[in-house]
Amino acid sequence: MKVYFTFDARPDLQKQLVEQFPEVEFVFRKGIHAEDLETAEVIVTYGEDLTDAHIEQAYNLKWIFVASAGIEQMPKQAIANKNILVSNVRGIHKKPMAESILAHILSLKRCLPYIYNNQRNKIWNKRGGRPTELNGSTALIIGPGAIGGEIGRLLQAFDVYTIGCNRSGNPAEYMNETYPLDELAEQLPKADIVISILPSTDETEHLxxxxxxxxxxxxxxxxxxGRGNLVATDVLIRALEEKLIQHAVLDVFEEEPLPAESSLWDLDNVTISPHCSSHSSRYLERSFEILIPSLEKYLQGDTNLENKMEILRGY
Incomplete structure (x- = not known):
């Protein structure tokens, strides 16, 4: 059986796989190569390089392991038509993303951008910036899944009251209260901080x-x-220009990379993060912690894998 990586994994992780699964042929490439595509039974990808034509060409393909949480750029209908199993690494982002979100919140609450700017300009002013406390705040987390739950856990350590909004309204971990998404409007006035971790689906577009x-x-x-199409860019710009809220921190955008001519770059009440909140030196290491036990099950004929996805639903 051939397992084809469309990216070049770290040498130590490659060695671990080869030694643990001597019966498997592993191929590590940068990009799509036709000869490997045609013969691979398993493809490991970041999910952005496969097309409809690739799926048609992958005659032996049975399983796609996506080393990412998002699959919106994948040829979903072509994959579904061939009944190809898809699983991903949902959950591995929760530690770095939660730390990124907490860092941004604390930076704004404790006026770190103001302090850094004064340092660059050699200004000593300990009375400016108007710092506030995170303690005692209320955070509304839209999409309190694995990542949202980890954010809730960290925020609760700062005595933040957490409210979750999900599809069902069923209780979610580390949420003091949880409501269905159709009650979002009722919860927004309570929130000092609104955090969306929602995936991209038909229901969440421009929610x-x-x-x-x-x-x-x-x-x-x-x-x-979560995903940039949660809110239309022109709506977001209008809300920020009119200062309906104090600040926005954006890690995702409707168009990426964010165009240089976008008005978002010029606003003083927005922080632009270039879709990097989940980046970590341990990213692939955590991905392999899901891949290895999944591959063990697959080799035994068990397709009930961790993070098995319904490709047409998007999660």
């Missing part, structure tokens, strides 16, 4: 409208770390 920003307190921080 946040101008009216939602009107419902947020003027001192609110809005953070989008």
């Amino acid at each position: 946040i409208q101008y009216e939602h920003f009107e419902l947020m307190p003027e001192h609110a921080i809005f953070m989008n770390f």
Whole structure:
């Protein structure tokens, strides 16, 4: 059986796989190579390089392991038509993403951008910046899954009251309260911090409208770390220009890379993070912690793998 990586994994991780699975032929490439595509039974990919034509050409393909959480750029219908098993690494992002989100919140609350700017300009001013406390705040987490739960856990350590909004309204881990998404509007006025970790689905596209920003307190921080199409870019710009909220922290955008001509670059109440909140030196290491036991099960004929996905639903 051939397992074909469309990226070149770290040498130590490659060695671990080869030694642990001597019966498997592993191929590590940068990009798509036709000869490997045609003969591989398993493909390991970041999910952005496969096309409809590739899926048609992959005659022996049975399983795609996606070393990422998002699959929106994958040829989903072609994969579904061939009943190809898909699983991903959902959950491995929770530690680095939660730390990134907490870092941004604390930076704004404790006026670190102001302090750094004064340092660059050799200004000694300990009375400016108007620092506030995270302690005692209320955070509304839209999409309290694995990542949202980890954010909730860290925020609760700062005595932050956490409210979750998910599809079902069922209780979620590390949320003091949980409500269904159709009650989002009722929860927004309570939130000092609004954090979205939602994936990209038909239901979540442009879920946040101008009216939602009107419902947020003027001192609110809005953070989008899920997918960029949660809110239309022009709506977001209008809300920030009108200062309906205090600040936005954006790690994802409708168009990536964010165009140089975008008005978002020029606003003083937005932090632009180039879709890097999940980056970590331990990213592939954590991915392999899911891949290895999944490969063991697959070799035994068990296709009930961790993070098995319904490809057409997007999760």
